[in-house]
Amino acid sequence: MSAVSQCARGVASVRHSPRTQHQKPRRLSAKVAHRPELKHGFGACSSRGRFVLAAAEPSRPVAPTAPVQQEAEEEEKADVTEKTGADQTDSETLRLEGWGKCRHSMKANETVTILLTKYNWKGFSAKCHGITGFIPFSKMDPTNLPVEGSKDAVDKLKALLGTYLSVKIVHAEVGAERLIFSQLAVKNESVMKELNPGAVMDGVVTNVTDYGAFVTLKGSDGQISGVTGLVHKSELSWEMVTVTSSVVKPRQEVKVKLLSVDRDSNRISLSIRQCMNDPLTVNLDNMMPAMEDGNIAWQDSGETLPGLDEICSELRAEEGVLLVTPGRQAEVSKVVSQDLQIFMTKEQVFDGFNLVARSGNKVQEVHVATDMSREEMVKALTKTLQRVSK
Known part of the structure; x- marks a missing residue:
């Protein structure tokens, strides 16, 4: 077998020169190395008396050079960046469109539908036109909420997740990403249409200030x-x-x-005192027209209470009024108001009516001679007071 044939089969053979007595025998070594240029079998080479057997690997694609590979990677990154930028642009466009719809709905006072997504101890996060907003518990219909402190409160709140509510958008600020909903605003809108001045209703005091008290009205069902x-x-x-x-x-x-009820501005003026009996009016009804109450010290002063002359002058101008005469004055223990107020007594005297003017702790009688009925006299007095108050 030839030396080349032996190499091809992985066997190396070397003919050594005669060695001297003191020479150590040379050691043969063989190393197997992968050689990409060989497709099949083994190759052999020699270096300083050594043979190296090279095992070839199966054929495979040739790796691109460094510049070509770098250019390909940059193009791939550019494609990804371009696609990501397009997605971001589309997302921003949709976001701005959503905010535009929210602001339009708020300005137009439209009722919108929201989806409750999660909750915390203040209220619910909700989606509207693709924008996430917030509806506080204080702006939700209390009939939809669990009783505060109840054992099943958490379960009831969880049950509301994924449900829809009809609400009004009460605040939409794009820059601050602040979107606030109110369910009560929808309910208030329907309740406001049913309110009429003069009606007496039940309510609950919600806030007390230096200038008055805010009262939340109850509906016909007794609910807030x-x-x-x-x-x-x-x-x-x-x-x-x-x-x-x-x-x-x-x-x-x-x-x-x-x-009064102003539906445009949603402002309501209320009175608590007009649902109670006026203690002074009760006393006046008892003492008029006889004026014989021993607790009241009546006297002729020859003067009129501040502002009473103008009222008497205007009342004389009413058709059907024959004579208006200020009478006696008296002081009472209770101070109700410093403003001048006029009251009619329940009894009708033979030639007309007796009125009572009140300011601070002073009262004064006023006699009106007329042939009008009580209803006609009330209308005439109301018109007079309206003209004076303007």
């Missing part, structure tokens, strides 16, 4: 409606009020009379 009105300090009591909190407290249930 969410509609809130203001009871001015002067309408809290027939007594003079200096400290509002001395008359009403938060969470106190009260009965109120609707004085």
Whole structure:
């Protein structure tokens, strides 16, 4: 067998020259190395008396050179960046469109639908037009919420997740990413349509300030409606009020009379005192027209209370009024209001009616001679007071 054939089969053979007595025998070594240029079998080479057997690997694609590979990687990165940038642009466009819809709905006072997604101890996060907003518990219909402190409160809140609510958008600020919803605003809208001045309703005091108290009205079902009105300090009591909190407290249930309803601005004026009997009026009804109450010291002063002359002059101009005459004055122990007020007594005298003017702790009788009925006299007096107050 030839030397080449032996190499091809992985066997190396070397003919050594004669060695001297003291020479150590040379050691043959063989090393197997991978050679990419060989496709099959083994190759052999020699270096300083050594043979190296090279085992070839199966054929495989040739790796690109460094510049080509770098260029390919940069193109791939550019494609990814371009695609990511396009996605971000589309996402930003959708976000701005969502905010635009939210702001339009708020300005148009439209009712929108939201999806409750999660909750915390203040309220629910919710989705509207693809934008995440927040609805506080204080702006939700209390009939939908669990009782505070109840054992199943968490379960009831979890049950609301994934449900839809009809709400109004009450705040939409794009820069601050602040979107606030109110379910009560929808309920208030329907309740406001049913309110009429003069109606007497039940309510709960929600806030007390120096100038009055805010009362949330109850609906016909006895539930809190969410509609809130203001009871001015002067309408809290027939007594003079200096400290509002001395008359009403938060969470106190009260009965109120609707004085005015402004549906455009959602402002309601209420009165607590007009749902109570005026203690002075009760006393006046008892003493008029006889004026014989021993607790009242009547006297002829020859003067009129401040502002009474103008009222008497205007009342004389009413058709059907024959004569208006200020009468006696007296002082009472209770100070109700420093403003001048006019009252009619329940009894009709032979030639007309007796009125009573009140300012501070002073009262004064006023006699009106007329042949009008009581209803006609009330209308004439109301028109007179309206003209004077303008």
